[in-house]
Amino acid sequence: MFETLKVFLRNRKALTGLIIVLVYVAVAVFGPLLLNVDPMDRVGRPHQPPSPDELLGTTRMGRDVFAQVIYGTRTSLAVGFFAGTIIVLIGTFLGIAAGYFGGWFDEVITFFTNVVLVIPQLPLLLVIAAFMGQTSPLVIAIIIGLTSWAWGARVTRSQTLTLRNREYILASELTGERPARMIFVELLPNLLSIIGFNFIGSVTYTIITQATLEFLGLGNPMSVSWGTMLYHAQNTSAITIGAWWEVLVPAVAVAGIGVGLSLLNFGVDEISNPRLRTLGTVAAAVRAQQKLDRQRLAETRA
Amino acid sequence: MRAVQHASEMLRIDGASKVFHLKPMLGPAHEVVALNNISLTIGAGKALAVVGESGSGKSTLGRAVARLFTLSSGTIFFKGKDIARLHRRDERHDYQRSVQMVFQDPFSALNPAHTIQHHLERPLVLHRKLRGAALDAAVREVCTDVELDPEATLSKYPHELSGGQRQRVNLARALAVGAELIIADEPTSMLDVSIRRSVLDLMRRMKETLAITFLYITHDIATAQFIADEIAIMYAGQVVEWGLPKLVIANPQHPYTKLLLSAVPDPAVRLDEKDGRSFSSDAQAVRALAKKSTEDIREVQPGHYVRGYMAAS
Amino acid sequence: MSDNAQAALVDVRGLKVDFLTAKGGLFTAVKGVDFSIGRGEVLGLAGESGCGKSTIALSLMRLHRPPAIISEGSIVIDGEDVLAMSPERLQRWRWSKVSMVFQSAMNSLNPVLTIFEQFRDVIVRHTGVSRARARERASELLALIGIPADRLDDYPHQLSGGMRQRVVLAIALALDPKLIIMDEPTTALDVVVQREILQEIVELKRKFGFSILFITHDLALMGQFADRIAIMLEGRLVEVAPSAQLINSPQHEYTRRLWSSMPLLTRG
Numbered sequence: 001m002f003e004t005l006k007v008f009l010r011n012r013k014a015l016t017g018l019i020i021v022l023v024y025v026a027v028a029v030f031g032p033l034l035l036n037v038d039p040m041d042r043v044g045r046p047h048q049p050p051s052p053d054e055l056l057g058t059t060r061m062g063r064d065v066f067a068q069v070i071y072g073t074r075t076s077l078a079v080g081f082f083a084g085t086i087i088v089l090i091g092t093f094l095g096i097a098a099g100y101f102g103g104w105f106d107e108v109i110t111f112f113t114n115v116v117l118v119i120p121q122l123p124l125l126l127v128i129a130a131f132m133g134q135t136s137p138l139v140i141a142i143i144i145g146l147t148s149w150a151w152g153a154r155v156t157r158s159q160t161l162t163l164r165n166r167e168y169i170l171a172s173e174l175t176g177e178r179p180a181r182m183i184f185v186e187l188l189p190n191l192l193s194i195i196g197f198n199f200i201g202s203v204t205y206t207i208i209t210q211a212t213l214e215f216l217g218l219g220n221p222m223s224v225s226w227g228t229m230l231y232h233a234q235n236t237s238a239i240t241i242g243a244w245w246e247v248l249v250p251a252v253a254v255a256g257i258g259v260g261l262s263l264l265n266f267g268v269d270e271i272s273n274p275r276l277r278t279l280g281t282v283a284a285a286v287r288a289q290q291k292l293d294r295q296r297l298a299e300t301r302a
Numbered sequence: 303m304r305a306v307q308h309a310s311e312m313l314r315i316d317g318a319s320k321v322f323h324l325k326p327m328l329g330p331a332h333e334v335v336a337l338n339n340i341s342l343t344i345g346a347g348k349a350l351a352v353v354g355e356s357g358s359g360k361s362t363l364g365r366a367v368a369r370l371f372t373l374s375s376g377t378i379f380f381k382g383k384d385i386a387r388l389h390r391r392d393e394r395h396d397y398q399r400s401v402q403m404v405f406q407d408p409f410s411a412l413n414p415a416h417t418i419q420h421h422l423e424r425p426l427v428l429h430r431k432l433r434g435a436a437l438d439a440a441v442r443e444v445c446t447d448v449e450l451d452p453e454a455t456l457s458k459y460p461h462e463l464s465g466g467q468r469q470r471v472n473l474a475r476a477l478a479v480g481a482e483l484i485i486a487d488e489p490t491s492m493l494d495v496s497i498r499r500s501v502l503d504l505m506r507r508m509k510e511t512l513a514i515t516f517l518y519i520t521h522d523i524a525t526a527q528f529i530a531d532e533i534a535i536m537y538a539g540q541v542v543e544w545g546l547p548k549l550v551i552a553n554p555q556h557p558y559t560k561l562l563l564s565a566v567p568d569p570a571v572r573l574d575e576k577d578g579r580s581f582s583s584d585a586q587a588v589r590a591l592a593k594k595s596t597e598d599i600r601e602v603q604p605g606h607y608v609r610g611y612m613a614a615s
Numbered sequence: 616m617s618d619n620a621q622a623a624l625v626d627v628r629g630l631k632v633d634f635l636t637a638k639g640g641l642f643t644a645v646k647g648v649d650f651s652i653g654r655g656e657v658l659g660l661a662g663e664s665g666c667g668k669s670t671i672a673l674s675l676m677r678l679h680r681p682p683a684i685i686s687e688g689s690i691v692i693d694g695e696d697v698l699a700m701s702p703e704r705l706q707r708w709r710w711s712k713v714s715m716v717f718q719s720a721m722n723s724l725n726p727v728l729t730i731f732e733q734f735r736d737v738i739v740r741h742t743g744v745s746r747a748r749a750r751e752r753a754s755e756l757l758a759l760i761g762i763p764a765d766r767l768d769d770y771p772h773q774l775s776g777g778m779r780q781r782v783v784l785a786i787a788l789a790l791d792p793k794l795i796i797m798d799e800p801t802t803a804l805d806v807v808v809q810r811e812i813l814q815e816i817v818e819l820k821r822k823f824g825f826s827i828l829f830i831t832h833d834l835a836l837m838g839q840f841a842d843r844i845a846i847m848l849e850g851r852l853v854e855v856a857p858s859a860q861l862i863n864s865p866q867h868e869y870t871r872r873l874w875s876s877m878p879l880l881t882r883g
Binding site for chain 3: 281282283284285286288289292293296297299300
């Protein structure tokens with residue numbers, strides 16, 4: 001366990017990603033507690049550029065962009081992690097079941113997965129959200145969760161199939177382990193990296209999709225999240241007026257968490273693939289050998 | 303055809319045949335006769351070595367005994383019972399417990415996510431229903447049975463052990479389950495030559511002190527000599543010669559056995575280029591005649607039998 | 616047979632190969648090794664896994680992969696300093712002066728190319744001849760190892776294990792090298808096929824006069840095939856002697872231990 005963590009932390013990409021994500025999480029948890037304001041309050045004159053009073057300026061309604069982005073972090077991250085969890089739970093469960101049991105069970109699940117996979121995501125979400133009217137972030141989280149698990153399920157199923165025929169799984173079966181134990185104790189630990197990868201990817205996807213939906217006006221404009229901030233900015237023609245801060249701030253927030261989570265995913269990838277772990281030493285060795293080769297070549301020519 | 307009468311038979315293979323029907327995506331379907339009327343027996347606490355090249359059917363035989371598929375014809379009896387007729391769940395469970403397989407690759411049979419302790423505990427929990435202190439004691443006992451130090455080994459993960467140690471763990475796991483017959487399919491071919499003997503010696507000691515019966519499958523006749531009480535040479539799905547190792551090896555009758563023995567590297571005999579062409583054409587001729595299926599069995603002397611063959615004209 | 620430095624095809628002095636480890640340390644896999652190979656000689660290199668014999672084999676052609684580094688020493692093959700070659704010279708030199716046969720043919724042969732295409736790759740790259748001429752050459756090479764030319768259009772999986780290994784051998788011979796390095800070439804094959812292939816190698820060696828560095832853990836096989844044997848332990852050569860001498864009166868403790876731990880066939 002500890003060894004894995006150490007390998008993870010030694011990886012610069014993963015470490016950077018982790019720091020970024022932790023900063024966001026800290027902001028989400030502690031930000032609102034420390035600020036203790038209502039982000040929907042009017043605090044100043046409309047469309048004020050960033051100043052010492054309002055660090056990131058104000059919106060058309062005179063609301064504080066800084067307060068909004070802090071409170072919005074909480075909403076957006078909560079939705080992201082919640083939906084990400086739903087996606088991973090459904091995808092992993094169906095993927096492992098299909099891969100392990102095989103037969104008609106596998107056929108049914110795969111068919112179902114393929115149908116969900118092929119349905120165009122965004123139009124479906126638009127239709128559902130429009131049908132439900134203005135929906136709260138929680139509902140959006142659930143909708144995204146229930147429609148985005150298919151890819152993860154396929155990947156998990158493939159990995160399960162690969163492991164299924166490994167000799168140690170067959171050996172455990174010959175020892176007489178029951179299916180439940182086979183799945184949870186023997187298979188699952190070997191699937192952790194792909195599940196982790198899936199989870200982080202799902203969170204990233206959810207955050208961006210939620211922002212997209214809200215930007216398109218399908219969220220609840222009275223809630224505060226990065227998406228609704230962009231929605232309001234769009235509605236009040238912030239760019240045209242020149243109020244760049246209204247658009248830039250939520251955009252950077254979304255991009256930032258996306259970068260952080262992706263870097264984190266690189267780390268997960270490298271842990272699961274030991275060959276990638278030594279990339280640092282490989283590069284160092286290549287440099288050292290090239291230096292030695294040049295020296296030798298120079299000596300002979302001299 | 304029973305070679306040697308055993309006081310108590312652990313395993314009897316009677317006329318076993320297996321034909322695989324292969325239907326490739328492109329091209330016509332064809333048949334592969336993997337086993338052709340094989341009859342062998344193994345006495346309790348004895349080791350039978352089945353020696354052959356790849357494609358001879360030796361691994362198929364091992365898998366048939368492990369009940370990984372059903373035979374096309376013929377019967378396999380384990381302790382007198384036909385293994386194809388184990389319909390009740392507890393009978394199958396018993397068979398799984400009594401007959402274990404140890405494979406060629408010591409690493410792939412161990413789950414990389416779990417310690418050796420876990421690997422050895424599970425069979426003890428499932429089959430001998432042990433818990434707590436009794437479980438710990440049994441794990442340590444089975445560890446020392448395969449000459450591994452419990453202190454040093456139990457808390458490690460598979461990738462932290464050497465190939466020889468991993469193979470010992472596989473043997474320990476078979477013991478933990480309570481195996482009476484162990485099918486070992488090339489258990490030492492992926493190990494370093496210098497540690498093969500120690501693993502073979504361990505298997506021999508397991509046979510002698512714990513009365514484990516072995517079906518030892520290999521292509522290396524030298525290793526077979528270390529452990530086998532009886533030896534059977536297989537080619538193209540048939541047993542061409544069998545009996546007591548010292549008789550078969552000292553006095554080979556079948557051309558294939560002679561070919562096999564002459565090919566085993568003898569450091570005292572240099573490879574002479576003059577032999578080159580003749581060895582190759584001899585080998586081809588021998589293979590051609592060994593492929594022919596015959597029912598003719600001849601006793602060379604008590605404890606040594608050979609399948610008849612038609613000499614090349 | 617003689618070790619006369621002028622006559623030797625391969626002369627290695629003080630070869631040291633290090634591996635960079637993840638924690639920033641250095642692991643020395645080959646610790647200052649000296650050996651030579653005469654023209655037309657077979658030198659056997661024996662040892663257990665991890666002793667460094669494969670590292671030496673790869674280093675001779677500078678095919679060692681990072682994190683391995685050749686940090687010290689000299690390798691002189693047929694009068695040329697291998698470690699001081701420019702990349703362009705190295706490209707031309709590889710396979711035409713020295714070639715290699717690996718253990719598992721399936722790892723060396725591209726499963727989606729036909730046998731002919733595998734030959735053509737090597738032949739055309741180095742000699743730039745036409746496709747027709749390359750095909751002729753490929754047929755010649757297959758004939759040397761007893762495979763009919765019509766197999767040129769087969770894929771590797773359509774050949775048996777022994778045939779695949781012969782194809783790999785033929786590709787190694789394609790440019791008439793002076794030295795062929797064979798790293799456990801017959802370990803995965805059964806004894807009869809192993810004997811057949813080795814007899815062919817003996818005959819080809821007589822015909823073309825190349826030297827062989829033969830790496831295996833099977834000492835008995837080496838006794839039959841090699842002229843001299845070098846025993847390697849943890850990065851160092853502990854004993855180098857003519858075969859008969861090494862087999863009948865091994866000097867080093869490790870050599871003796873290695874012999875006694877091998878399962879050898881006792882014939883009646």
